[in-house]
Amino acid sequence: MIDETSLGRFAAGSRLFATGAAEASFELAVDWARSVIGGGVPVVQADELEPRTLCVAITLVGSSTALGEQLPAGDEPARAVRALERRLGARAGAVVALNLAAENALLPVIAAASLGLPLVDADGTGRVFPLVEQTTYTLGGISSTPLALVGPSGELVLLETAPDRVEELVRPVVLSFGGWGMAACYPTSAERLAESCVPGTVRRLLEAGAPGAPRALAAPYGLRTLCVGRIAGVEGSTGHGADLALPSLPSSIVVEEYGGLERLVRLEAHNEVVLALADGAPVAMAPDQICMISTTTGVVVDVDKAEPGMDVEILVLNAAPAWHTARGRLLGGLRAFGVPL
Amino acid sequence: MILGVALAQPATTTVSAVVAVRDGALLGVVSGAEPWEARAPSPGMADYLRRARAVCVAVDLDTVRPAPVAAIRVAGSCPPALRPLAGWPKGSGLATIVRGGHTLTGRQLARLDTAAVRRFAAGAGLTDFAVTASGSPVLADHELAVAEIIAAEVPGARITLSYEFGRAGLREREDDAIMNAALGPEAGRVADEVARAFPGLPLFFARSGDGLVASHYFRRYPLVCYAGATASEARGLAAMASLVPLPAPPEADTAERSQGAGPLRGPAEDAAARVQGLVADAVGWSRQEAGIAAEERPLDGLGFARGAARRGDGARGELVAPAAAFGAALAGPTAEVERIVQARGRAELDRVLDSARDEALARVVSAGAAPGSARIASTTVNPLSYLPDGLYRLRVTAEGATP
Numbered sequence: 001m002i003d004e005t006s007l008g009r010f011a012a013g014s015r016l017f018a019t020g021a022a023e024a025s026f027e028l029a030v031d032w033a034r035s036v037i038g039g040g041v042p043v044v045q046a047d048e049l050e051p052r053t054l055c056v057a058i059t060l061v062g063s064s065t066a067l068g069e070q071l072p073a074g075d076e077p078a079r080a081v082r083a084l085e086r087r088l089g090a091r092a093g094a095v096v097a098l099n100l101a102a103e104n105a106l107l108p109v110i111a112a113a114s115l116g117l118p119l120v121d122a123d124g125t126g127r128v129f130p131l132v133e134q135t136t137y138t139l140g141g142i143s144s145t146p147l148a149l150v151g152p153s154g155e156l157v158l159l160e161t162a163p164d165r166v167e168e169l170v171r172p173v174v175l176s177f178g179g180w181g182m183a184a185c186y187p188t189s190a191e192r193l194a195e196s197c198v199p200g201t202v203r204r205l206l207e208a209g210a211p212g213a214p215r216a217l218a219a220p221y222g223l224r225t226l227c228v229g230r231i232a233g234v235e236g237s238t239g240h241g242a243d244l245a246l247p248s249l250p251s252s253i254v255v256e257e258y259g260g261l262e263r264l265v266r267l268e269a270h271n272e273v274v275l276a277l278a279d280g281a282p283v284a285m286a287p288d289q290i291c292m293i294s295t296t297t298g299v300v301v302d303v304d305k306a307e308p309g310m311d312v313e314i315l316v317l318n319a320a321p322a323w324h325t326a327r328g329r330l331l332g333g334l335r336a337f338g339v340p341l
Numbered sequence: 342m343i344l345g346v347a348l349a350q351p352a353t354t355t356v357s358a359v360v361a362v363r364d365g366a367l368l369g370v371v372s373g374a375e376p377w378e379a380r381a382p383s384p385g386m387a388d389y390l391r392r393a394r395a396v397c398v399a400v401d402l403d404t405v406r407p408a409p410v411a412a413i414r415v416a417g418s419c420p421p422a423l424r425p426l427a428g429w430p431k432g433s434g435l436a437t438i439v440r441g442g443h444t445l446t447g448r449q450l451a452r453l454d455t456a457a458v459r460r461f462a463a464g465a466g467l468t469d470f471a472v473t474a475s476g477s478p479v480l481a482d483h484e485l486a487v488a489e490i491i492a493a494e495v496p497g498a499r500i501t502l503s504y505e506f507g508r509a510g511l512r513e514r515e516d517d518a519i520m521n522a523a524l525g526p527e528a529g530r531v532a533d534e535v536a537r538a539f540p541g542l543p544l545f546f547a548r549s550g551d552g553l554v555a556s557h558y559f560r561r562y563p564l565v566c567y568a569g570a571t572a573s574e575a576r577g578l579a580a581m582a583s584l585v586p587l588p589a590p591p592e593a594d595t596a597e598r599s600q601g602a603g604p605l606r607g608p609a610e611d612a613a614a615r616v617q618g619l620v621a622d623a624v625g626w627s628r629q630e631a632g633i634a635a636e637e638r639p640l641d642g643l644g645f646a647r648g649a650a651r652r653g654d655g656a657r658g659e660l661v662a663p664a665a666a667f668g669a670a671l672a673g674p675t676a677e678v679e680r681i682v683q684a685r686g687r688a689e690l691d692r693v694l695d696s697a698r699d700e701a702l703a704r705v706v707s708a709g710a711a712p713g714s715a716r717i718a719s720t721t722v723n724p725l726s727y728l729p730d731g732l733y734r735l736r737v738t739a740e741g742a743t744p
Contacts, residue, residue, distance in 0.1 A: 024510025028423055035422030063728045066445045068510040070475050074420035153417060153450060178444030179728050304723055 002109055002119065003040030006206055007033060013209025014105035016218040017291055017317060018128065019272050019302050024068025025060075029103035032072070033110050041109055042118040043202050044094065046194035049120070053093035053190040056081050057124060058108040059183050061132065061149065061170055066179025067103065076150040077111030080184035083148035083156055088187055096120040096193060098135060098185070100201055101128040107182065122197035124186065126220060126320035127289040130271060131167050134332050136322045137186045138163065140196020147185040151177030198320045215293075221318040226276055226284055227265050228295065229257040231310045253292070253306050255314060265314060267292070269303040274337040276314065284316040285341070287323035287332035291315045342368065343743065344393045344539070345577075345670030347570055347662040348400040348531070356538070358662035361389050362670035365580070370663050395743045396539045399547045399573035399669035400531060402563060407523030410434035411465040413458060413491075414515060415441040415474035415483045417450060425473070425515055433523070434469075437461045441483045443476030445725070445732065447683060450475060453483045455490060462494040470500045471522040473515035477504035478681040478734075499525050505562070507679030509734060521564035528563030532556050545674065545709055545743060547573040552675020552740060555709025570665045577668030578661065675718070676704035677738040684731045694720065694735065701739035710741020 002010050011030045046055070058077060060067060081092050095112040097105060100123045112119040124135035132144055144166050147159040157173050159166065166185075174181045201220060208217035216223045233254040253267040257278075265283075268275040273290040276283050284290050292301040295311040306312075323332050334341050342363045349355040361368040369389075411434055412425040418438065421427065425436035439461070441453035462470070470491050474483040481504035488500045503518040535544055536556065544556035547569035559566055678701040684690035702715045721736040 022510065024513050027510075028512060031422045031428075032420055035420055063445070063725060065509055065725050065734075066728065068512070069445050069478075070442075070450075071416065071419040071423050071511060073418055175446060175728070176448075178446060178448065178450075 001040045001042055002037070002202075002206070004034065004037055007037055007109070009209035010109070010202075010206050011106060011209065013205030013207070013218055014100055014102050015300070016205075016208055016215050017289065017300060017315075018101035019291065019300055022064040022068050025064035026102045026106075028068060028071065029106040029110070032074075033106045033113070036110055036113045038113060041112045043121045043206075044118045046094075046096075046120050046122055046190050046197055046199065049094055049118075049190035051189060051191035054085075054088065054090045055094045055096050055120060055188055055190050055193045056084055056092045056184045057096050057098045057135075057137065057186040058111045059098035059132065059185065060104055060107055060180060061183045062174040062177070062180035064103055064180070070152050070178045070180070072152055072182070073154065075114075076152065076182040077107060077184075078114045079156060080148045080150045080182050081111060081115055083150070083158055084146060084184045084187055087146050087148070087158060092117060092187075094118050094120050094190065096186075096197065097123040097202070098132070099123050099125040099128045100205055104128075105205065111184075119202060120190075120193065120197070121202040122193070122199045123201045124197060126198035126201060126323075127287075127317060128272075129332055132170065132183070132185065133163050133166055134336065135186070136198055136320060136328075137188070137193075137196050138331060139322045139325070139328055140192065142186050142188045142192060142196055144185045146187065147183055149173060149181045149183050151181050153177070155181075157181075196322075198322075219317045221320055223318070224316050226290070226314040226316050227255065227257040227260070227263065227278070228313045229255040229265065229311075231306055231308050231312060232256045232264075233308055234306050251303060253303070255312060267314070268339065270337045270339070272303060274334060275339060275341070276316070282341070286334050286337055287319040287328060289317040289319065291317065342389070342392045342394065343670045344389060344396045344542075345573075345666035345668070346396055346398045346535070346539075347573070347665040347669070348398060348535075349662065358666040359389075360663055360666040360670060361393070362667065365671060367581075367667055370666075390539070390542070393539075393542055395543045395545060396535070397545045397547060397553055397669040397672065397743075398535055399570040399665040400566065401570040402524055402528065402567045405524060405527040405531075407433070407520070408469050408526045409467055410469045410471050410519050410522045411462070411467040412436040412471045412515070412519050412522075413461060413473070413487055414438045414511075415453060415472070415487060416511065417442070417475070423512065426519065429519075434467060434519070435461075435465050439487075442474045443480045443483070445476055445479055445681060445728065447476070447479050453486055455486070458487050458490045459494055462491045462498075465495075468495060468498050469522040469525055470495075470498055471503070471515070471518035472500060473503035473511060473518050475511055477502075477514070478507055478509055478679065479683070501525070501562075506564070507677075507736075509681060517564055520567075521562060524563040524567070525560070528566075529560050532560050543709070543744065545669075547669040547672055548675060550675075551576075551672065553669070553672045553709065553743070554674060554676070555707075558676075558708045569669070573668030573672070574661055574665040575668065576671055577664035577666070580667065580671055581664060673714075673740055673742045674705055674708045674710035675738065675740045676701060676708040677736060678704060679734070679736045681725070681732060681734050684733060686731070690722070690731070690733065694722070694737075697735050697737045698739075701737040705739035705741050709743065710739075711744040714742035715739055716741065 095108050097108040124137045144163045149157045235252045251269050255265040257263045263278045266277040267273045274286040292312040322328050345360045347358040349357040360370050414425045439454040439457040440451040442450045472484050472487045477484050484502040501518045501522040503514040506517040508514045545553040546559040546566045548565050549568040682693040705715045718738045718740045723734045725732045
């Protein structure tokens with residue numbers, strides 16, 4: 001159960017490894033969730049649901065900065081789910097998250113609360129990937145479409161297409177909305193959801209978000225420290241004049257390890273860190289998640305906020321087993337981020 | 342020579358320290374040495390007043406009584422929990438949402454509902470307004486149009502527009518605008534009283550981060566100086582530590598220091614004692630005299646506390662007043678511009694960067710920099726993720742010297 005008292009823990013847990021989350025959108029998602037949570041949202045296991053129960057995934061599509069600027073009307077999650085229901089001729093019986101990073105953990109809670117539905121204790125990544133189709137749902141053979149997309153000015157778009165064209169079609173629509181939309185997608189039965197989701201992740205965040213709880217609780221498949229060190233340099237691939245910090249993509253971050261082997265660790269980033277090299281040898285890469293945590297604040301350091309002189313701990317979160325299959329690596333591995341290794 | 346002044350608590354407007362500074366060097370702690378009255382300054386103080394060319398004031402505004410604010414948001418409807426002034430204490434003011442605003446991509450959400458603005462402004466019965474439009478970091482047209490209507494409806498209205506704070510995140514920017522509007526009347530009173538105490542001298546106020554702004558800028562944007570004394574104190578302590586060799590650290594301090602914690606901030610008392618020591622040395626007092634407990638005497642609305650005075654409320658620890666006064670006197674005028682821009686290609690980005698830099702330079706001159714001294718201190722460009730077509734967040738900081 002996520003209720004008024006546990007919502008704070010859940011929200012805190014959702015931030016532990018979330019990169020690229022805009023503060024404004026996260027805060028508004030927390031306040032919005034608190035205002036609709038009422039008696040609470042039941043958290044259920046996918047395999048506890050009646051096997052044919054229609055489950056729908058909820059996600060923000062587009063820019064969290066845009067969400068923070070153009071506020072939701074409030075009915076977006078419910079309208080998106082209702083649109084899918086109309087198309088499918090069936091009522092949704094549960095809501096599930098696409099991923100559980102920052103606002104994207106809270107939006108499914110808001111959807112479930114607004115619709116009076118339970119939230120499935122699972123998500124579709126076990127970490128965060130940038131594309132709608134980069135999910136274990138896709139790996140499990142569930143289509144992201146039909147997909148209903150609702151915009152903040154009352155727009156509603158229903159998308160039916162091959163799943164690998166969703167991203168291409170959704171981007172311009174979202175842009176014309178103003179930068180963000182709320183999607184209800186991956187409609188499926190509880191039975192199939194149970195086979196393809198990353199289970200137990202909602203409860204893990206509830207535990208990991210408790211004050212004093214170890215961060216590792218939020219990493220279901222294990223967590224290791226790559227090194228602790230100081231950022232020695234941040235290099236963008238394109239500069240823009242000498243006096244300008246343009247954290248353009250791709251970029252590299254060089255970290256000098258304290259103590260130990262005193263290695264030089266190089267992080268290659270495309271929006272997020274996708275590859276880590278220690279003294280030239282690859283030591284971690286996507287689909288595992290590589291994360292910089294500030295040792296002074298304990299907060300995730302985004303790639304575009306990394307600066308020389310920052311003290312960081314570099315953590316590697318092992319991806320769910322589904323990501324370590326041949327198909328998983330194709331969808332979420334280095335190549336999916338444009339690194340032909 | 343520049344005078345640095347630390348105010349203890351604006352609600353009682355108490356001066357807790359005045360220091361004299363030239364070229365970054367501490368010449369003396371003026372007010373700590375002897376009682377000083379604005380009408381009949383002591384010979385030492387009168388001399389300083391004659392030689393001073395500017396007064397830099399460090400004040401924290403967290404204890405001032407906020408004025409009720411009429412808040413206008415120009416945007417679409419939203420859940421009640423996300424409305425303006427939601428979660429603010431009772432008595433914070435009135436709020437409304439009117440149709441209008443833009444998306445981050447610059448598209449107009451709706452035509453501005455000018456009739457609704459007029460009705461609200463005329464009926465609010467308040468004179469401090471905060472206006473926040475969706476998308477204003479990209480396009481501020483609707484905020485400017487609302488300001489025009491308010492000015493016509495409410496003579497003498499003080500209007501804060503959120504785009505001048507520039508932060509992305511509508512609610513955060515709106516809270517900034519409301520807070521700024523709420524601080525306005527008290528900030529004006531503080532500026533008036535300081536001006537009476539230091540007649541004829543250009544006045545500057547320390548910003549919450551780096552730098553100063555001129556008095557008229559402080560009256561209009563008091564929020565940028567919200568933690569001016571705290572920021573100045575940190576700067577002053579750091580400067581003192583680097584200029585003057587520190588006394589041998591107490592043993593308890595050594596372990597901390599060896600871990601790289603730095604020599605500046607031990608426990609608050611420790612730091613206070615060290616600074617009192619330094620200040621005392623600088624003006625040739627004994628430490629004992631410098632450590633006299635605060636004794637406040639109101640005079641002319643502008644009280645004065647002796648010695649290294651305490652912060653009035655005492656709630657967040659003590660302010661090392663001479664350090665805050667020193668820190669304020671070390672800073673120069675600073676202003677920044679934050680915007681979201683759309684630029685396709687490098688030439689266009691260069692053009693918008695140039696215009697943002699021009700605006701930052703104009704602002705820092707408006708904040709009191711001598712025109713010849715104004716320069717760009719930093720420029721940051723961040724592409725907004727998941728928004729194609731070259732949307733960037735620009736932050737430009739300009740700084741200068743006091744005239």
